[in-house]
Amino acid sequence: MTLESETTILNRVDGSASLDAGETKVISSVSGPIEPKARQELPTTSALEVIIRADIGVSNTREKLLEDKLRAILSQVIIGHLFPRQLIQITSQVLESGEDREYTSKELSAIVNSSYLALIDANIGLSVSFAAQDIAITESGELIAGPTKEQLRSSKSSHVVVYAIENGEPSNILFSDSIGTFTEDEVYRVLAIAKQHTGKVHQKFRKTLQEKVEKDFVWSV
Structure with missing residues (x-):
């Protein structure tokens, strides 16, 4: 599966990125820290608002479920105490789902990576x-790993695994989500293969971020 990414593609938000993962394409943006609504304000940490927009039609319970999963991941890694009483808003627009509506693995994986x-x-x-x-x-x-739409249709289960990356290598599992029929041994195999592939994904992201730094710090003589 090909994986292409680019940052700073939107000019009216604080951060943005696009991700093209084969049949799945996503754009994510970040606004913040910004002033929250009164009901969102937290005294010692930042509030987190996650919005996911479907590729076709309006968002429904499927997108709300994806929002809950993404929020569970991001709440573990965003250092909220740096921005007390502020709001961080993450919005992901799915351009191409690349999977049938009863599946969410391809979208969730792309949304997590583009949000990062x-x-x-x-x-x-x-x-x-x-x-x-x-x-x-x-x-x-x-x-x-990275199944196509047809491979996902004929599969007996689908999985998404998110690993923390420390010193350039996958370390702890931040999140794991599975749908379908599978054995305990298969879960362990999924975690092992996901660990290998998330390391490769992060290496590709390092190249994307290197290009971002080179563009941001161009000095004219």
Whole structure:
């Protein structure tokens, strides 16, 4: 599966990134720290607002579920005490889903990865880097990282694993989500393969961020 990413693509937000992961394409933006509404304000940390917009039609309970999952991940890594009584807003627009509506693994993986790049672009403090990988298990027990739409349709389960990245290597599991039928042994295999692939994903992101730094710090003589 090809993976292409770019930062600073929107000019009316504090940070943004696009991610093209094969059949799935997502743009994420970050606004903040900004002033929250009174009901959102927290005295000792920043409030986190997550919005996910569907590729077709209006957002429904499927997108709300994705929002809850993304919020659970980001709340672990954003250093909220740096921005008390402020709001950080993350918005992800799915351009191409790349999967049927009953699946969410490809979208969630792309949204997590694009949100990471957008947060870096917005200079939001993170306690650790992170990367996500989606995996499908076929009826024969084969594990496929970054499955296509057709492979996902014929699979017996789909999985998304998010690893924290420390010193350039995957370390702790931040999040794991599975749908379908699978055994305990298959879960361990999924985690092992996801660890390998999230390391590769992060290496690609390092190149994207290096290009961002080179563009941001161009000095004219």
